[in-house]
Amino acid sequence: MKTFAIATLIGIAAGLLGALCGVGGGIVMVPALVTALGFEQKKAVATSLAVIVIVALVATLNNTLRKGESLIDWRIVALTAVAAALAAWFGTDLMHRLSNQHLTRLFGLVLLVFGAKMLLWK
Numbered sequence: 001m002k003t004f005a006i007a008t009l010i011g012i013a014a015g016l017l018g019a020l021c022g023v024g025g026g027i028v029m030v031p032a033l034v035t036a037l038g039f040e041q042k043k044a045v046a047t048s049l050a051v052i053v054i055v056a057l058v059a060t061l062n063n064t065l066r067k068g069e070s071l072i073d074w075r076i077v078a079l080t081a082v083a084a085a086l087a088a089w090f091g092t093d094l095m096h097r098l099s100n101q102h103l104t105r106l107f108g109l110v111l112l113v114f115g116a117k118m119l120l121w122k
Contacts, residue, residue, distance in 0.1 A: 006036045011051070018055055025052035030107060041100040041107070049088075 014028040025048045033044035063071050095103060 003037060006032075010036065014051070015055055018052075019059055025049065025055070026107070027111065034104070041103040042095060045095060045103065045107075046092075 010029055010032040013032070014025065017023050017028050018025065026045075029048040029051060030041070030044045033039040033047060034041060039047065060072065098106075
């Protein structure tokens with residue numbers, strides 16, 4: 001029951017932050033799954049990616065059904081999705097070869113770099 005409650009809270013936080021800021025999967029779920037539920041980094045990443053599929057579909061549906069101008073640029077979606085899908089295929093292979101410790105450090109470094117850039121530069 002405790003795991004269910006924690007997973008629900010992680011989902012709520014990820015969903016709200018994802019809808020407001022375009023983040024949630026990696027930034028919220030991976031650290032939360034590792035620290036709160038004791039997942040290894042690889043399992044947290046894989047679980048987060050699976051959750052994001054559903055979250056992204058729901059958010060996209062809601063953004064598409066809204067009255068007024070659509071916020072989605074479907075040309076950019078098509079181009080970016082193809083590139084991201086190809087990169088994700090090879091990225092998951094790389095993830096399987098790296099240790100959990102290396103993945104955790106890489107994840108932390110990426111968060112620090114982008115966080116600093118967002119805080120210090122426009």
